[in-house]
Amino acid sequence: MSNTEMFKDRNISEDYFLLDIEDYPTTPWEKFKRVVKRSFKGELFVGLWVVLREMIKFDIHTIQYPEEKLPIGPRYRAVHEMKRLWESGTERCIGCGLCEKICISNCIRMETRYDENQRKEVGEYSINLGRCIFCGYCAEVCPELAITHGGEYENASEQREHFILYEDMLTPIDDVLNKKQREFQGFGAITPHEDERLKKTPLAY
Amino acid sequence: MMIRFTIDNIPVEAKKGETILEVARRYGIYIPTMCYISKTTPCASCRLCSVEVKDVDGFVLSCNTPPTEGIEVTTESARLHEERVNIMKLYDVNHPLECGVCDKSGECDLQNKTLEFDVDRQDFSAKDQFRPVKHWNLIDYDPALCILCEKCVHVCNEVIGDDAIEIMMGGYKSTIVPKNSETLDCTFCGECIAVCPVGALVSSGFKYRANAWELSRIPATCVHCSAACPLEYEVRHTGLNGDKAIFRVKNNFEYATLCGAGRFGYDFEVRESNGEDALTKAVDALTKADAIRFSSLITNEEALILQRLKEKTGVRLINEDARLFKVFEEAFSSASGKRFYTAELEDVKNSDAIIVLGTQIATDNPGVRYAMTVASKQNGAKISYFHPIEDDLLQNVVTQFVKMEAGTEEGVVALLAKELLAKTNAPEDIQSFFADLDEGYLEAESNVGEEEFKLMQRQFRRAKKKTLIAGADLFAHPRAKNIATMLGLIEKYSEYKVLLVPKEINTLGVSLICDLDEESKNDSFIVGYNARGDFTISSLHADADLFVPALNQQEGTFTSIDKRVVPTNVALEYEGVCLNDIVKAFGISKEYTVDFTDELVQRDESFEALSFDTLENFLSEVGEDVRGYKLKNRDVSVNFTLEDIEDLPEFNGTVVYHADPVLQFNAYTARTTELPKENFLRGSAQFATAAKIKDGDKVVVDLGDIRIERLFKIEEKLKGTVAINPTFDIELSPNRYRFEKSKIERVQS
Ligand code: SF4
Ligand code: SF4
Ligand code: SF4
Ligand code: SF4
Ligand code: SF4
Ligand code: FES
Numbered sequence: 001m002s003n004t005e006m007f008k009d010r011n012i013s014e015d016y017f018l019l020d021i022e023d024y025p026t027t028p029w030e031k032f033k034r035v036v037k038r039s040f041k042g043e044l045f046v047g048l049w050v051v052l053r054e055m056i057k058f059d060i061h062t063i064q065y066p067e068e069k070l071p072i073g074p075r076y077r078a079v080h081e082m083k084r085l086w087e088s089g090t091e092r093c094i095g096c097g098l099c100e101k102i103c104i105s106n107c108i109r110m111e112t113r114y115d116e117n118q119r120k121e122v123g124e125y126s127i128n129l130g131r132c133i134f135c136g137y138c139a140e141v142c143p144e145l146a147i148t149h150g151g152e153y154e155n156a157s158e159q160r161e162h163f164i165l166y167e168d169m170l171t172p173i174d175d176v177l178n179k180k181q182r183e184f185q186g187f188g189a190i191t192p193h194e195d196e197r198l199k200k201t202p203l204a205y
Numbered sequence: 206m207m208i209r210f211t212i213d214n215i216p217v218e219a220k221k222g223e224t225i226l227e228v229a230r231r232y233g234i235y236i237p238t239m240c241y242i243s244k245t246t247p248c249a250s251c252r253l254c255s256v257e258v259k260d261v262d263g264f265v266l267s268c269n270t271p272p273t274e275g276i277e278v279t280t281e282s283a284r285l286h287e288e289r290v291n292i293m294k295l296y297d298v299n300h301p302l303e304c305g306v307c308d309k310s311g312e313c314d315l316q317n318k319t320l321e322f323d324v325d326r327q328d329f330s331a332k333d334q335f336r337p338v339k340h341w342n343l344i345d346y347d348p349a350l351c352i353l354c355e356k357c358v359h360v361c362n363e364v365i366g367d368d369a370i371e372i373m374m375g376g377y378k379s380t381i382v383p384k385n386s387e388t389l390d391c392t393f394c395g396e397c398i399a400v401c402p403v404g405a406l407v408s409s410g411f412k413y414r415a416n417a418w419e420l421s422r423i424p425a426t427c428v429h430c431s432a433a434c435p436l437e438y439e440v441r442h443t444g445l446n447g448d449k450a451i452f453r454v455k456n457n458f459e460y461a462t463l464c465g466a467g468r469f470g471y472d473f474e475v476r477e478s479n480g481e482d483a484l485t486k487a488v489d490a491l492t493k494a495d496a497i498r499f500s501s502l503i504t505n506e507e508a509l510i511l512q513r514l515k516e517k518t519g520v521r522l523i524n525e526d527a528r529l530f531k532v533f534e535e536a537f538s539s540a541s542g543k544r545f546y547t548a549e550l551e552d553v554k555n556s557d558a559i560i561v562l563g564t565q566i567a568t569d570n571p572g573v574r575y576a577m578t579v580a581s582k583q584n585g586a587k588i589s590y591f592h593p594i595e596d597d598l599l600q601n602v603v604t605q606f607v608k609m610e611a612g613t614e615e616g617v618v619a620l621l622a623k624e625l626l627a628k629t630n631a632p633e634d635i636q637s638f639f640a641d642l643d644e645g646y647l648e649a650e651s652n653v654g655e656e657e658f659k660l661m662q663r664q665f666r667r668a669k670k671k672t673l674i675a676g677a678d679l680f681a682h683p684r685a686k687n688i689a690t691m692l693g694l695i696e697k698y699s700e701y702k703v704l705l706v707p708k709e710i711n712t713l714g715v716s717l718i719c720d721l722d723e724e725s726k727n728d729s730f731i732v733g734y735n736a737r738g739d740f741t742i743s744s745l746h747a748d749a750d751l752f753v754p755a756l757n758q759q760e761g762t763f764t765s766i767d768k769r770v771v772p773t774n775v776a777l778e779y780e781g782v783c784l785n786d787i788v789k790a791f792g793i794s795k796e797y798t799v800d801f802t803d804e805l806v807q808r809d810e811s812f813e814a815l816s817f818d819t820l821e822n823f824l825s826e827v828g829e830d831v832r833g834y835k836l837k838n839r840d841v842s843v844n845f846t847l848e849d850i851e852d853l854p855e856f857n858g859t860v861v862y863h864a865d866p867v868l869q870f871n872a873y874t875a876r877t878t879e880l881p882k883e884n885f886l887r888g889s890a891q892f893a894t895a896a897k898i899k900d901g902d903k904v905v906v907d908l909g910d911i912r913i914e915r916l917f918k919i920e921e922k923l924k925g926t927v928a929i930n931p932t933f934d935i936e937l938s939p940n941r942y943r944f945e946k947s948k949i950e951r952v953q954s
Contacts, residue, residue, distance in 0.1 A: 094305050094306050095306060095413070096306060096416075097416045101418060109445050111414075111443070111444050111445065112413050112415075113414060114412045118338060120306040123444075124444055144305070
């Protein structure tokens, strides 16, 4: 298996091709030639014609946002989500604090405690979306696949500071029990064939 | 005689008694270890410190092997590496994958060493066990995380002296268990938590509340007793938007030790804020005050500010704790000829003979207790403990308990001085003073006689370094001066170094900086500073008229038992005013309180003219205390008279002794969340009979001028008719002799 093979299956489409781009002009003469060529080629009119044609046909492709919305890609990094375990519905976050630590905009703050089940429990958790740069580091570092990005990109706010709390991000319990929780497939997610790469600890007894 | 050999071809020299590891560390040569802790004897359980020695088969454990002349030691080789990797793999077998929640994560030796040795695969396996977490009061123990390094056991036994835990051997099933007990019953110093290299022993109050990397460390000094132990407050925000708080206390456990009050009694900061006119009222109160009564729970700088105030306004300064200490010390030094007593905690640790007198040392000053434990366990020191109450906490270290009668300290010190000064070059008149003692009477009254001293001397026969520790019972004794004089003679003429144990964190500092006055009935209006007065300015009282920052919210210096000026820093910021702001009205304030640090020398030449910012606050790499600076000791003129010992007082009936329980010292410790606040009157069954009370009774301890309400508790380990009355929750004047006759009344409920 070549080194890059394991990156192949990243659910991108197959029909990518390279653009044929001319070299940049270097000498003043070549630059002058390019200006002349672009000015008189008539590409401008081609463009204007396309617009006019489509206008007459009334076949407009513009998405009528906010009435219409495009589906967002499964790897898009918008407002965070907090996932639950499929089997039990338990919150995945173990309160390790790694997301808080790694966040380069320092916009995650959390508080943990010892709960009655003798586990570490997240008390309060907030992300300041006004500072978040949606880099995805938090999702990548999370050892539990708990914090991920989601498709919710509409987070306009009246204030620069705009907090989102744990409860807002957490998958509703009914959704996970009805198998409606969607796994994030982008930055930080495990690769689809992760199972094959697992090795067991030897257990000699 | 130095032993010369080489480590990795580097020529090195070892002192006698040093191990290869110690030499390597001194020279900065790295040898990995997992179970080594500098302040105990080697645990020698991990084998990670193995090295190779030329012409020696197999590996040598560097942590417990002293070098011999000319050996060639190698610390790195393919074989050693393989051995170490295998050790780390074995540690990792079935180790729970819970770094994500573990309190130790980020500062865990197992994490670090597993990465250091690149353990990325496991060749070993064992059947996992069900090992539930044990809750031991302030401590949680998770056997699944324990790597059985034994550090906790060593430190508990060899440094603390509780000897409360041990390893229950059982191969792979081995765990740490409380010794001879179902659950842990110890003094909860928490030192085992500190030394545990993994997350097996953790503080139950801190558990899962914060990660190591989120906490900022503030180097400071413990304020609860005069040992002035170095510690670090670890601070972080609370909640999402909350104020900062101290989350835990840590220490340089490799060399220093903390007691439980230092470790768990950290949240005593003042959160109250002052009313608008409180400052004006305080200034008015100070203007009309006849006297300021203050406690020794203040910094040197605050003491200097108070002194300046006295110089400016003529206000009298009252601090009985420091004044009595000063009187005692002056009498002591006018006999010894030295400004200060000469012993330090380090001397106690290195002693092989120790006499303790006039203090319930284990709770009065745990720092001294730990030094005694080290002496006992690591040098085999013999310890004679003279006191009316036997202390169960010292049973592992005290080799001779001499039960003396309460109040007879003067007689006991005289007999002791006679014993210790015999065959010394003490001048004739002194010798004859002691020769003329009415020994029969003194022995009969004090219950201490020839037999005890003979036994003591027999124990000390081979001892080379001897220390005498004297404590607070003596300072408030009606005959304190004479006692101090005799102790001064012991310091001067015998081979004993004397250690006086000041009561509070800054008793010594205040006694040097302030001109103190005696309490007087004529003082009609008294301002209290960290003490109660007609107008109370305090960080200790919840009902103060003006709040000032507590000692974990202030920077400044203290003067410790070691006669060392040690700095402390602001762990939590305080919004209100401090003493320096209050005295602005009198024109003596400076920009910062610590601007007074370099002026301490104006009050006593033992101080140095060093500014606060030049003072360091850490222990050196090899564990030397380099905090702040040491007071200069100097010769003073000898000028004393020994007074004849008249009648020794008798304490009959129901006597109480004022002493705090473990983990409690003052109003600060009394208001922390984690520390137990048991304020029982504790006595023996014999005391109960004498006082006609039962266990659990509500009683009033009537001391004549004050009445203290307490619940009575029979403590099986106590004997005799002296009960112990705590003082941390009441303000008892330090000028009361600690033993008092009392009337115990049962309160009908
Ligand atoms: S996406 Fe990046 S900036 Fe935003 S919370 Fe996560 S780590 Fe922080
Ligand atoms: S990294 Fe994941 S598990 Fe850890 S605190 Fe953040 S969300 Fe929770
Ligand atoms: S003890 Fe260390 S290695 Fe073990 S879980 Fe805790 S942090 Fe991780
Ligand atoms: S807390 Fe202190 S006394 Fe108790 S077991 Fe631990 S080391 Fe020993
Ligand atoms: S509890 Fe900690 S210090 Fe004690 S043996 Fe286990 S790992 Fe070592
Ligand atoms: S350090 Fe020597 S055996 Fe552990």
